[in-house]
Amino acid sequence: MNFLTPLAAWFAATIPVVVLFYLLKRRRVVLKVPSTVLWQKYLAETQASAPFQKLRKNWLLFLQILLLALAVFGLTRPFFAGQQTPSSLRVLILDASASMQSSDVAPSRFEAARSEALRWVDGLKPGQSMVVLQAGPRTEVRQSATSDRQALRRALQAAAVTDGPARAGEALKMAESLIRDVSDAEIHLFSDGAISGLETFENHNLPLVFHRVGERLNNVAITSLDVRTNPENPNQRAVFASVANLTAAPVATTVELGFAGDTLDVRPVTIPAGETESLVFLVSQQADGEFTVRHTTADDLSVDNQSSVMSLLPRPVKVLLVSRGNRFLEKAIRSVGAVDLSTVGEAPLDTAAWDVVVLDDVAPTVWPRGNVLAVRVAEPDWFEATGAVRAPPVVDWKSTHPLLRFVNLDNVQVAEASGVKTPRWGTVLVESPQTPLVVAGEVGRQRVVWIGFDLLASNWPLRVSFPMFVANAIEWLNPATTSAERRNVRAGEPIRLDVPEGTTAVDVRPPGEGWRSIPVNQGSTELVFGGTDRQGSYGVRWGTNETAVVVRALDVQESNSTPRKEIQMGRYGGTVATTMRSANLEIWRWFAGVALAVLLFEWWFYHRRTA
């Protein structure tokens, strides 16, 4: 059993008052009379001598019937369908995610949500205020708390839908902090319910009203797109694409692959309802550029009908192996393919010419600034050493990490390892009970893979997993990989690009707009540009260099934009917001109050009669 208003238990404090009434002695006036004979007859006649009597007009009876009727009526819990009592502060959260572009409600869900929000603004009464938040990939405060309707209207009009996901948890947390000190505040979420980030948001009695927009789901979406080197033919590129049919019927569509404006391939596909079709296009690529995949089916949500991916041509990775002689490691590196390997006994002072430096138990005089695979050596401030560990058993490894893809470390034995504490900058990939054995991470902007034991004092080089790990490591450490990743960002996430030292400003051209100059922080060699709300190709240029970054809207949750009746919150699902636009105004409290008043009146009336 639960209580809606446990605080009402305080009304139990009225029970002693009733007891007090009964403790009060009725003060009777002593009156000497000639004889009580007549009074006894009077009492005998007025008391019930028969089980029934003729119903007489008695105001007490009417009062008691009224009291009972009120109590019964109150117990039926009557309510009016209406809006809740106007709260002094409302936080309007407008979902500006990609799914709100769906046109199942004309002109779009976003516009429908905006008009409903505007209606709430129009209903603003004096003394009430509103806050407008836009929940896209980032939560933006469009208007802080104000009673000015014009300002609120302007803020809502200025809100624009994005191609990114809605981080609703972030928006709700912000709204929660805004209403923290206001007891009768409300949060109104105007959304289709296709939102993310609520898994970790526990609803602690948040006064949330969910205004649902959207009616149906009719969407065919490109849900993933990736470009790799064709494993069977290194001269070819393989474009992987997934097309999901999120409608209730099979869809026959055509998927087109384009590169730099040219159509390379067209494929008809038929996708059953609710299924996802994976396609692989094998094409040759001559220059860095953008692959675009689109399907031709008209649906309600057009933003996910096409997607692009920036593909950079693979270049041989330059690797410097600094080793006193480790044929296993050398052969493993050479087997990676597309590797330009140089082997030296001592590290040169300047290693800027190499993409990856492998330090095999040789401490360099000057630590390289590039990415490093270090075996048993480490820059002094990387680790806090705890001493050597003898024969550490391998107990666990992080198989989900890209470095350990297809790597199985069963039967790997190590004679001795350097004992260190897990650093903050890194992730432990392989661990023993006493110490981490392999750590990977980024120190500053330098990627580091650290192996804490002598490879030749272990049997790992003899295992199949070793060359695979080295291949994964070289790919992960290859700056081109990082660069390619940085050329493809999700809508709403910032574009981060390395720029030469001394660059003060970078020009960025969002799709369909002109060049904009973005300042680079002094002393920084990285451009950070956050205005990636729309998908497409963002031009970036500094000096004479010009490149492009592809912003992609790929998000299964946004594509699967079924209007949801309930928003699941938290891990346990116990806190569910409702679609109630209006609350049932229960009025039983009023009836209970009136019944109480009638009771008191009856008490007074009875005593007045007998007084």
Add this chain to the structure above:
Amino acid sequence: MSESLLSAKLLRQLDQLELRAGRRSKSSGRGERRSKARGHSVEFADHRSYVAGDDVRRLDWNLYGRLDRLFIKLYEEERELPVQIFLDASESMTFGTPTKFDFARRLAAAVGYVALCGFDRVTVRLFPELNPGSAGERGENAGGVLGEAAYRSALRGVQGKKLATGFIQNLGRVRAGGVGDFNESLRLCALQTRQAGLAIVFSDLLDPKGYAAGLDALLARGFHVHVVQVMAREELEPVSFGDLRLVDSETGGEQEVTFGRFRVKAYRQVVENYTQKLREFCRARGIGFFRVTSDTMLESVLLKDLRECALLA
């Protein structure tokens, strides 16, 4: 005190009245009431045959002339009418404005005066009997009790208009108080009375044990009974409301009542029912009944109401 009980004007008016006896007197004392006995009044009653030894002065010579037979003329004997006035002097009679007892004894004085004027023998019996203990409790001296006893005994067997003044004075001196048992008192009085006659009961008839046994005892003794119920105005229409603890003035019994103005009507109905039952009881037994409240004008009761109910004529 006589002045306070009955005014001279009222006495003059009462001179015009006489008590109506319901039946012929059975008294043995000579008086002015017709009786079944044959005697020496001037009222002819009957003839009977002469027998040796009869007074020859009563021979009807005219009849002898016509019939040639000797007859003796018989005349009615006029006897006195014993009037017994039963006056309730219990504590309950001390209520009302004026008190019920006061009003009742003025009525009794008036009726007694009328009877004395009619040469009837009047006895006023106050009940309950005087209780020296209760008098002592009230802080009165023994002389007061003795005086009260003397006044009460002086009210017994009064006859003749000459004694009327003393009779009224004595009646004005008696006091009410004590716990009365209506039935027992009337029963004892009936037993003590030598000759039955007219019995007039002045009481509120609010005894917890009822009134039937006492009145029946009087009837059984051969009295012609009249009952005058004297009530106080507040008994008919109470003026005290709220949560009351009523204390019976005689028994001391308590009764808790919650009473309000809205219930006055119901109470009045109860009183009416009580009186109606009493009236029916009396009618069934040939008892004259009359109810009066203590605040009524005495003259109107005597000259109008009691004449209407055939006590006075």
